[in-house]
Amino acid sequence: MHVILAPAPDGSVVLRRLDARGHRIGPDMTAARPELAREAERIEREERPRWVWRRAADWYPGFLAAGVRLERCHDLALCGAALEGSAFAAATHYTSTFAPRSEPTEPGGSLPQLPAPEGQGSLFEDTPDHGPDADKLEYELKAQLAAIAGATQPGRLRLLCAADSAGALVAAEMQAAGIxxxxxxxxxxxxxxLGPRPRGLERPALLEEKANELREHLGAPRLNPDSPQELMRALHRAGIEARTTRAWELREFTHPAIQPLLEYKKLARLLAANGWAWLDAWVRDGRFRPEYVVAGVVTGRWASRGGGALQIPKQVRAAARALPGHKLVVADASQLEPRVLAALARDDEMAAAAQDADLYARIAAAGFGGDRAKAKVALLGAIYGATTGESGRLMPQLAKLYPRAVAYVEQAARDGERGLTVTTHLGRSSPRPSERWQRLQQSTTAEEQRRADAAARDRGRFTRNFVVQGTAAEWAECWMAELRLRLRRLAGRGLHGELVYFLHDEVMVHAEEPAAEACADAIREAAAAARRLLFGSAPVEFPVSIAVVDSYDQAK
DNA sequence: GTCCTGAGCGCG
DNA sequence: AAAGCGCGCTCAGGAC
Structure with missing residues (x-):
């Protein structure tokens, strides 16, 4: 059963029941704002509906603040965006009335967000106080259910919508909890x-010391090492002919200035990205509460807003620390992307290797003379589209061992080069190429042909990676959705643990100490459930490695 | 002065 | 060791 939540003009909220097919049941109810959370809690307890709203991110934080958790929802904006682009639903001609329409993206990067067309109006449409009424929401829900039912793969698209919607709930819950x-x-x-916190904007003592050391070695007493241009000139004067100031390139030179320069860069980065200013801005009441953007990446991966939540450097992970009497249960899915590829491509040979806890070692034994590093480079090269270097040279050998898996990513790359879209296992399709890209492919002059070919290869690498990265994101989202349900069940038995962090193929549960092992089991069971949901009986394992620790730095 | 972009580096 | 995918954030420096 569905219950639609819609804002009413008088400030109250309309609740409308529909059955699984979208037929209305009974008359609308209304709830005044202060009673909404309690009313929803009662309906949740008695009927376990799927809550339908424009965006979970607008509504659910309010419920959480009132102490009300909901189990299932249908996020019309997220589902609309996925369904509208999906090749599986192309024949249904569904178009979303809600999802923000975005321009086709350039290969390898997205265009900056266009400003809202209707001025500040859109700011308010996005809150639960303003926005489409119950009739519009009902219309949209029916359109989406019809798009799913009429799709070439209805089961997969239904799961994709359920996963993104569950993701929206988890995201709000994790933001409310915080690390x-x-x-x-x-x-x-x-x-x-870095040294003690400076009073003003000057460099901390140890950083300034490092800068002085560097200035001495370069014979540049007034150098500001934060300026790439100044730094480049100073390097050249000292006889270091670097083309860029990137750390990995600087490492190639032997000069006494290089070591202090690399150390300076490392420390300056720590100060700028995760120093005292970061603490002031993002940590409140002992919690870091990042905002997650579900499916914020083209591939369906999550993005985040504020605080760089998906880039917590190893240097500061010791500060993510369980409260007294608690543990952090940190889990990551080992070698997720190659395993996903084996399942996607139905490559039984590679799936056999993916039965093993160490997939790379099995592949190395099968065809790379036991050289694990080689096997890993070859496989990652296939997924990322490496053509040069060692990785490129190893491709033929990999293709001989696993023809189906390699053919799968090659096909995705060729489709991308030709301007076609590609689609993940559950039905998320890549963006169409931009107008500019398509025009470039029509060009005739030799110079433009060269650029067109380069752009085509860029797009091929993007679509090649899209199918694997996107399907891995779907597995991870299902993993979290399943874990969330199991943690709820454990809490009912007095074993308390809550999801507090998610990073592509990694989850963190903050658990009361006696519940930690049960949470670890739940994580493993959820991984197995996600495999069944996506790939049924395909013989691919998705092992997770789990660490029960006091602080994040102690995990792996 | 404000806005934008590229370089650089953190994460998977 | 390497430079193939996806991001967010900060800073310097140029454009306005």
């Missing part, structure tokens, strides 16, 4: 590496 963050630990890490 337990020990500012004292963080501050002592900073003091240790």
């Amino acid at each position: 337990p963050w020990d500012s004292t630990t963080h501050e002592s890490l900073l003091a240790e590496q």
